[in-house]
Structures are given as structure tokens and as C-alpha cells.
Amino acid sequence: MDADGVLQALGDATRRAMVDRLSRGPVSVSQLAERLGITLTAVGQHLAILEACGLAVTEKVGRVRTCRMGSAGLDALERWVREHRSEWERRADRLGELLEGE
Amino acid sequence: MDADGVLQALGDATRRAMVDRLSRGPVSVSQLAERLGITLTAVGQHLAILEACGLAVTEKVGRVRTCRMGSAGLDALERWVREHRSEWERRADRLGELLEGE
């Protein structure tokens, strides 16, 4: 899973609301739609994006699709943060050493 | 700094490229514009967004504005990840205990 897709997905407020909800446990497409005040179709579209980047996992049983949080998306995001922070902090450290050396 | 703003900001590929660059050290607006192949104006607009959410800090000295990475943005983002992951993992743990109890 690449962080680009995750960040692109989480750029949208509705999808963030969906992830908020998923982090508290599984839900059906209908339940998401009702909570967000949008159509089932819209939820389906967002869900496809969340699944593609590993933020959600879904499974259809009978006529109802159950949606859960996916670990891969959060993993990728955390990795992205660490990489960007560390590069920048390494620089900050070198600057600190430089100043101490004076 | 709220994670919403940070995620909204990082939803855009150009701004992600800017943050990539900033994480490797300070740059001027012109240098960013050249690297990204867009106008100074466009860079300025993105920069305002990155500053507002704490992903960038800028300082104008003479006629050149120098842009650096901001810590607040990454902090907020890491917090967001931890909160969403932990809630979901607590649930997974409870499920695990439940299954063990059978």
C-alpha cells in the first residue's frame, strides 16, 4: 500500500468521517449512508477508494456488505509520517551539532 | 493544529511533493516553483495552505522567502493515526479475548 493513495483518500471530509466510524467497529453500507446523510451509491464510491488504499476491508454476506477498518492504510500513513519527520529531524540535529561546535 | 486541515492539505499531489522537498531542507519559493514546473503564484497559494495547517513555516528575508518543514502538522497527523489505530485495535483485542473465552 502506498501512502499517496491513503493521503489522497483522506483528503475528503466524508471519507474521513467514514474512517472515524469504521475505527469504532464494523458497519453496513446502509448504516454509513444514513449516518452521513448521503445515498448508498455515494457510500459505495467512497468505499471503493478506501478499499483500494487499504483503509477499509469489506465483505458481502447475503445482501448486506459489512465494512471494517483496514490496517494496511494506517500502516502506510504512519510510515510516511516517520519518513518525513525523521529526514527533517536529522537535519535539525545536524544543525544543532553545528551550533554547539561554535 | 487539527488533523483535518493537514489531511485536506496532503490530499493534493503537488503539496505532497512540496513537503517531500521541505523535509530535505529549506528552499525558496522560486526553487520550489522551478522544481515543480509551476508558477510562483501557484507555489504561494499552496504554501499558504501548508502554513495554515502547520506543515510549513516560512520567513521572508530581503526579497526571498525561505520555506521550512513545520513540526505541528506532522505531530497532528501522527496523533490522528494513533487515535484511529488504537480504537480499532482495542476492538480487535476484545474480539480476541472473546474468542479465547469460548
Added chain:
DNA sequence: TGAATACTTAAGTATATGCTTCAGTATTTA
């Protein structure tokens, strides 16, 4: 002091995308 540099601001354009409706399909219930 005049020219060049490095932005800044205002205003317009063009496209991406979030959402809708409408018309299906598959599953459950009465």
C-alpha cells in the same frame, strides 16, 4: 537611478470529483 529579481494579489478558466437519479441485480421475508 534604472534595471533586474523575487515575490504578491486579483481575477478568470478548466478540470477533477463528489453527489445525484434512474435502472438494474441479488437476497430475504411474508
Added chain:
DNA sequence: TAAATACTGAAGCATATACTTAAGTATTCA
């Protein structure tokens, strides 16, 4: 088996926003 439920897919619309040009301002250089 008929009606209701829970989605799915195709197609269109409408708005947000990323980018541009054009016209400034402030600073440095020759």
C-alpha cells in the same frame, strides 16, 4: 411467489480548487 430490502452500475451535473495571466510591490544590483 410477490414485495421488500440492500446494494450495484451507468450517466450526468455542479461545485471546489489547482492553475494561469496580468499587474502590482519591495528589494538588490550595476
